[in-house]
Every structure is written in structure tokens, then in C-alpha cells.
Amino acid sequence: MAVLTTFSFSWTQKWAFAWLGLLVAVAAVAPALPLPYLPTVPDLAHVAQAPLGPGRHWLGTDVQGRDVLSLLVFGTRTAVLLTLPAALLAACIGALAGGAAGFWGNRRRVETAYWVLAAGGAWWVLRLPAPWLGPLVAALAGARLLMSKRNRPTPGPRLPLDALVMGAATALDSIPRLVLVVAMAASAGGVSATGLLVLLTLTAWPTPARLVRAQMLRVRALPFAEAARAAGVPEWRIWLRHAMPHAIKPLESNFPLSLVSLLSLESTLSFLGVGLPPEIASWGRLMASFRQEPSAWWLLAFPTIMLVISILSLNALARWRRI
Amino acid sequence: MARLLFWRLLRTALAVWALASGVFLLSRHDVNTALQLAQPEAADLRTGAGTPAARQAQEWATRRRLGLDVPLFYVGRHVPAHAVEGQWHWNGTNNQYHQWLRGVAHGQFGTSFRTGEAVTARLGRALLFTVPLTGSAALLAAVLALWLAQRLAARPAWLGPVRGALVGVHALPLFVIALVLLLLFANPAVLAWFPAYGLDQSTDADLDVGSQLADYLWHLALPVAALTLSALPGLTLQLEASLAHELGSGYATTARAKGLAGRAVIRHHALRNALLPSLAQLAELLPALVAGAVVVEVAFALPGMGRLLAEAAAARDYPVLMGGVLLTGAARLLSLLLTDMLYFWVDPRIRWQS
Numbered sequence: 183m184a185v186l187t188t189f190s191f192s193w194t195q196k197w198a199f200a201w202l203g204l205l206v207a208v209a210a211v212a213p214a215l216p217l218p219y220l221p222t223v224p225d226l227a228h229v230a231q232a233p234l235g236p237g238r239h240w241l242g243t244d245v246q247g248r249d250v251l252s253l254l255v256f257g258t259r260t261a262v263l264l265t266l267p268a269a270l271l272a273a274c275i276g277a278l279a280g281g282a283a284g285f286w287g288n289r290r291r292v293e294t295a296y297w298v299l300a301a302g303g304a305w306w307v308l309r310l311p312a313p314w315l316g317p318l319v320a321a322l323a324g325a326r327l328l329m330s331k332r333n334r335p336t337p338g339p340r341l342p343l344d345a346l347v348m349g350a351a352t353a354l355d356s357i358p359r360l361v362l363v364v365a366m367a368a369s370a371g372g373v374s375a376t377g378l379l380v381l382l383t384l385t386a387w388p389t390p391a392r393l394v395r396a397q398m399l400r401v402r403a404l405p406f407a408e409a410a411r412a413a414g415v416p417e418w419r420i421w422l423r424h425a426m427p428h429a430i431k432p433l434e435s436n437f438p439l440s441l442v443s444l445l446s447l448e449s450t451l452s453f454l455g456v457g458l459p460p461e462i463a464s465w466g467r468l469m470a471s472f473r474q475e476p477s478a479w480w481l482l483a484f485p486t487i488m489l490v491i492s493i494l495s496l497n498a499l500a501r502w503r504r505i
Numbered sequence: 506m507a508r509l510l511f512w513r514l515l516r517t518a519l520a521v522w523a524l525a526s527g528v529f530l531l532s533r534h535d536v537n538t539a540l541q542l543a544q545p546e547a548a549d550l551r552t553g554a555g556t557p558a559a560r561q562a563q564e565w566a567t568r569r570r571l572g573l574d575v576p577l578f579y580v581g582r583h584v585p586a587h588a589v590e591g592q593w594h595w596n597g598t599n600n601q602y603h604q605w606l607r608g609v610a611h612g613q614f615g616t617s618f619r620t621g622e623a624v625t626a627r628l629g630r631a632l633l634f635t636v637p638l639t640g641s642a643a644l645l646a647a648v649l650a651l652w653l654a655q656r657l658a659a660r661p662a663w664l665g666p667v668r669g670a671l672v673g674v675h676a677l678p679l680f681v682i683a684l685v686l687l688l689l690f691a692n693p694a695v696l697a698w699f700p701a702y703g704l705d706q707s708t709d710a711d712l713d714v715g716s717q718l719a720d721y722l723w724h725l726a727l728p729v730a731a732l733t734l735s736a737l738p739g740l741t742l743q744l745e746a747s748l749a750h751e752l753g754s755g756y757a758t759t760a761r762a763k764g765l766a767g768r769a770v771i772r773h774h775a776l777r778n779a780l781l782p783s784l785a786q787l788a789e790l791l792p793a794l795v796a797g798a799v800v801v802e803v804a805f806a807l808p809g810m811g812r813l814l815a816e817a818a819a820a821r822d823y824p825v826l827m828g829g830v831l832l833t834g835a836a837r838l839l840s841l842l843l844t845d846m847l848y849f850w851v852d853p854r855i856r857w858q859s
Contacts, residue, residue: 349520353520357521361795362528364799446678453680454803469681476693486681
């Protein structure tokens, strides 16, 4: 089905692909590019210089004498290395959580032995009094599980999976993402790149989770899922092999849009001076330096052009399914 | 209907509480930086004894003043001096979280770490500034979107360029819009029509009310324009698309067949039905504008709620930060309430069903 449809890209989408590919390539080889200046080294002889001025600063310098071209290149690297993994991780986590919540809902009964196993593990991880008790209980539960493989399992209490996932998503969505990230990033102390990545992922997963859950509610009622169940395929296998490939369809057009929101969130954070440490180059920080020198239009123009073309390209890609 | 609304609000309130608790507990991981930032200045320290014992006493006094001397949560890991592993320990109700929660329930958000002022006073002063800013931007965006979408739905000749411009502006992050406005209209090199900053400094006492108001509006023009521009394209494009959908349906054809003018069909027949999806966007608008205020107020150096939040975050001023988070959640609750009422007004069938 989906594999057999041929993609026909419009003219805009080919350009969009070319631009995004260029960005990723620049990000990958940024340290090896033959740039005349490094972004970290200020050239104090040429401060706030216009483009094409003396001293091989082709795109000018900022108020601290750093080369705008190399700041742009390394800012691209920061943007790509931050938003792409964050969007991928958020899509994976969202797909798994939303898919599971949609497939099993709140009605899934879990064997008592699994509950005991989880409780034992939690006991050990939290180091409650007498930590050896945890693994012991967990081992007993595991043995019970292995034995009960042959005879009928004993159903335990229901697991409110849907309520858990949707509750977490609602809680994360109850405050605008920017406010949440500013509050968390600043209060956790100057965040490193990894910390910011985790933070972006944490705030980005609810959207894909909602999409996949909605699609899963539709998919699990389709005849092929019922046929698989009738054929005796185990539940988790139906979920992973049969239902999930269809349930993640909405993510195809959502992924570029999620990249767009992450890209603008990242540059907004750098503009506010919240996220990354100041020595890491980024488009938002470059644009923010325009406020110190309002006559230096090149500080704003070049990163804005890069950002806008990237966002428009991603928006064009988000429509690729409909064409 | 009232019950449905009540449960919805209760669920959102619970979500806000859970999120605020999470932020509260996570933020206290960085207590040491907050302590350093809240310590008296280095000059004061020099007059006091520089011995480690004196410094420790000083730090303990600061901890006590900020209410950080008690444990964080009801349960915690205690690490005794001569033990490798900590033990779980029940702290009772004398902990930071309980005190904060009790204060919030009584309407007290604590005192700012930095200035020692009550958080409610600081937030109130900032809100006095931010509410007119975001409120007028929200109103302007909604009204403009209503007008523009109706005009666009009539398929005028200028449909293509305007829609292209809207899509283009929609792609821009808010801070880019703000900076471009600054570059174009508050720049001596291009057009210096509006001031770039300095609202709080220019209030001279000898000015009369009229010129003070004019000065205020003059300073507010660009921020409101930036916020409106960021909110307008999403609203307009959505409403225009759903108007186009409604105009293709049977009852619109009937209305046209009766000989009604295109304008009247749009306004009296299609608009109400097309508004439903836009109302969901309106629920997002108020919290989004609060977040937008963070960006705009930093970009234009305005003394509002958003800048207070950003500065509190940078200075680890937790009580102010938590107050801001709770206030944003309250804005969310308010907009939810507003939207649900609008739903009932727009589509009476919803009222009958529930």
C-alpha cells in the first residue's frame, strides 16, 4: 500500500529538500570548513563591521568582533544537532506512549505477578529499608511468571495506561511551552546542550502522542486487527507489528511541523539568553546582539533569512502527503 | 452543561497543580546558585569576618531567611555523616512544599528572594502593564482576523498576495517579528517613528494626563503590533479555510439561490458555523500571548510580567517564578472558561445536548 505509492515532489519541495540537506551537511562538516575566522575568536580590529568590508569578514562582524559567517555556520550546527534529535526522540516517545495508550486504553488487565515484579524493582531502585527484599520479591514474581506460561494467567488489576499518558500530556500542555522551558531551564542552572535536548524532548512529546493515540483508536477497531486476534497472535505483537505501522501515519506530516516549532523555540530561547551557555553560537543569540547595535542590520538579516527559509521549507515538506 | 464545564475546569486545575508541583520540586535542585545570588554583596562580606565559620553562619542565615532551611518534601533521603547510603525519612508537614502549597491556598505566594517584596505585589504591578498589552493584542488579532477572513472568503482579487503574506508571517517566530519591527520603525537609520525602549523612565511628574497617555500608547504601539502580527495569521487562515468549507455546503447554495448577496451569505449564514474550530484556537490564544509577552517585553524592554518571569528565572528567584507559572495556568483556566461559554453561544445544539 503505502510503499507502492510513488512520490511526486513539487518544485518547491525539491528546493526545500535541497536547502535542508545543505543545512544538515553544513552542520556535519562545520569544524572542517575553511572559514577565515573561528566563531569563538573575536577580531578586535574589526568590530561591528558591515559585510564585504576589509579583513575578509564577508558577512561582517558583530559587536564583539566575531565573524558573522562563522557564527552562522556554527549556529546551523547547534540548531540541527539540537532540534533534529529532539524531534526524533519526541516522535519515538510520543508514538510509543500514545500508541500504547490508544491500543490498550484503561481496560488492560495486567497479571498480578507483573505488578509484584514492578513493585520489587521500585523497592530496590528507591532503596527503601532492607533493599535485598526488592530483588527477592521480584525474583519470586519472575519465577511465578515463568511457571504460569503454560497454564492460564491470573488477571490482576487494570492498568489505567490511557489516563496516565493523557494526564501527563495535559499537565505538560497546561502552560505554554516557552514559559515552561524558561522556568525549567533557568531553575535547573545553566543548562548544557544535553540538558536542553532532554528539556525540549520532554515538552515536545505530547503532540505526537495525541496524534498517534487518536489514529490508534481508529486502527484497533479495523478488521485486520480482529483477524490477527482471531488467529491467536499475542496482543503485544498485534500492537507492534500490525497496528503501530498504521497508527504512526499522522507523524509523517507532523514531523516537519514539530521541527519548525522546535527550531523557533530554540532560537527564541537563545534570543532570551536562557538555554545554552553564551559561548555556543546560535542564530537566536546572533539576532539578539542586534539590539546592542541597532544600525548593524546584517546581524539581523542573515540569520533571519536562514531561519525563515528553513521554516518555509519544513512547512512545504509537511504538505508532501497531500500532493 | 454546568457539570461538564465544572469537570473540565477541575481537570485543567489538577493539571496545572501537578505541573506547578513538578516545576517547584525540580527547580529546588539548584538551591546553591539561588543562595549565592541571594547572599549579601561581596562588600558586605568583607566587613564581616572572612573565616569559614562566619561564612557558614551567614549562609545559614540566608537559608533561614529564604525558608530553605527545612526539608524540601514530605519524604526525603537523609544522608548521615558516617553512612554510605541514605535512609528514607519522613519529614512531616514542616517542609518547603507544604508551606508553599499552604501559602498558595491562602493566596500568598511568598516573598521574592531578590527584593524581599511580596510576590503578589510584584506580579500585580507587572500585570497592570501586561494585561493591557496582551488584552489589546488579543482583541485586535481576533477582530482583525474576523474582518480579514470575511473579506478573503469573498475571493477578492488580492486574495493571493495577502494569503502569501499571511503564510510568510506565520512562519516567523515572534521575536523575529519584534526585531524586524524594531529594525524598521524604531531605528534612526531607517524610520524613527517609535521608541525602542524606555517606557518606565519617561514618566515625568510634571506632564499632564493626556500627554502621559499619549506617551504610553506611543511606547505600546510596536509591542502590540508584534503580538498581533504573530497571532493574526493562524487565526485568519483557519477561519478563512473553514468559511470556504461552509460556503461550499448546501445551505449556502440555497441562500445564494434565494438571491442573497455574497456578503450576507458569509455574515449571516456561514460565519457562525465556521467559527467553531476557531474557538479552539482562541482558547490557546490567551496563554500563548502570555508566553509571547515574555519575548516582546524582553525585546522592547518593557516592565511587564514576561520580563519579570525571564529575570526571575535568570536570578533563580523561585517564589516569583512559581507565581508566574501559576498565573499562566490561571490564564489557561480563564480562557478555557471563556471558550466554553462562546461555544454555547455559537452553537446552541451543544447546550441542548449536554
